[in-house]
Amino acid sequence: MDTKLLFQRIEEFDTITLFRHVSPDADALGSQFGLKQWIVDHYPNKQVYALGEERSTKSDAFPGSDYCDDVTLQNSLAIVLDTSTSERVDDQRFLSAKHILRVDHHINAENFGQEAIVADMFGATCxxxxxxxxxxxxxxxxxxxxYLYSGLIADTLRFSIPTTAPRTLEVAAYLVGFGVDVAKANADNFSTSLRLFRFENYIRSNATYLEEGFAYxxxxxxxxxxxxxxFNEAKDKVFVLGGVDEFKAWAIFTQKETDDEGNRIYNGSLRSKNIQINDIAERYHGGGHRFACGVKGLHDEDIKNLIQELCERIG
Ligand SMILES: [Mn+2]
Incomplete structure (x- = not known):
């Protein structure tokens, strides 16, 4: 990995726009605001904008987005964070930037922008x-x-995912050395409201378990x-089914909308203990990481087929 590229590009541009993916999680927001803070701290004369419309409700740990006009954006260096496909960038104006640099830890799905720092063995963009x-x-x-530590513990589930490496913990130690409030980062990411607590218990009580080792x-x-x-509050609950000995893989499908014919349309999150499933997700308008991926736009019939494919893979 070229460890100098990011800093060279930041040095070269007076205006820098930072982009994240739609439905931003703590890694998307943490990498965006962490990098913004770093640039502001080191280059007080540069113009830096953190862009993106969509926010989840559980993100008061991060500031609001900035506003940037089209002309300013066209002269900027755009750094796209934590986003593997161009269509998922929140604010498609990134395409008009003078130079686009992508920093991401998803499996490389699409080459967009002039330069990229992509490393899929890293647990988080942070x-x-x-x-x-x-x-x-x-x-x-x-x-x-x-900000960076918050995104790091979010995507690595507090250093518990299989890609957690000595490097992951070295990075964490490096960040904590600058004065991270570790307890606050933990609460920002993992504490829950009473409404969500009750909803999570509803999922625990009503999930279906198939004997192949699949729960959904x-x-x-x-x-x-x-x-x-x-929908945005409800869709991220797949972790509720994690950590059960009997479950080799698990999924939650959340209804996003109803189509013109009255059919329910779902987005889903899939997780697996240690069997690759992202190739299956890719056949259902989705993708992501080997053991953690998403699917979208599914009808009831698609869900049935997807569950069958997953059961055949893990069974
Ligand atoms: Mn991420």
Whole structure:
């Protein structure tokens, strides 16, 4: 990995726009605001914009987005974070930027932009940024380190996913050395509201278990609305089914909308203990990591077929 490229490009441009993916998670937001903070700390005269419309409700640990006009954006260096396909970039104006650099830890699905720092063995985009800063011996403010650490523990599930490496923990140690409030980062990411706690218990009580070692839950719109939740609040609950000895793989399908014919349309999150499943997800308008991926736009029939394919793979 070229550990100098990111810093060279930042040096070269006076205006820098930072982009993340739609439905941003803590790694998308942490990498975006962590990098913004770093640039602001080190180059007070550069213009830096963190862009993106969509926000989940559980993101008060991060500031709001900036506004950037089209002309300013066209003259900027666009850094696209944590996003593997161009269509998933929140704010498609990134395409008009003077130069596009991508930093991502997803499996390389599409080459877009002029340059990329892509490393799919890294657990988080925040881990990549922290690694680059560590290797180049950059100093960080406590705020910058806090953002990066938050994204790091979110995507690595507190250093418990299979790709967690000595490097992951070295990066974490490097960040914590700049004054991260570790307990706050943990609470920001993993504490839950009473509404969500009750919804999570509903999932635990009602999930279906198949003897191949697969557990799943189909959640309809009226199910999550009964708990006072929006789609965006309800869709991220796949972790609820994790950590069960009997489950080799698990999934949650959440109804996003109803099509013109009245059919329910679902997005899904798939997880696997140690069997690759992302190639299956790719056949259902999805993809992601080997053991953690998503699918979208599924009808009831698609879900049935997908479950069968997953059971054949793990059974
Ligand atoms: Mn990520």
């Amino acid at each position: 881990e990549i940024l922290g690694y680059l800063m560590m290797k180049e011996e950059k100093s960080l403010s406590a705020m910058c380190a806090q 839950m189909i959640i309809n719109q009226e199910d999550y609305e009964r708990f006072g939740l929006s």
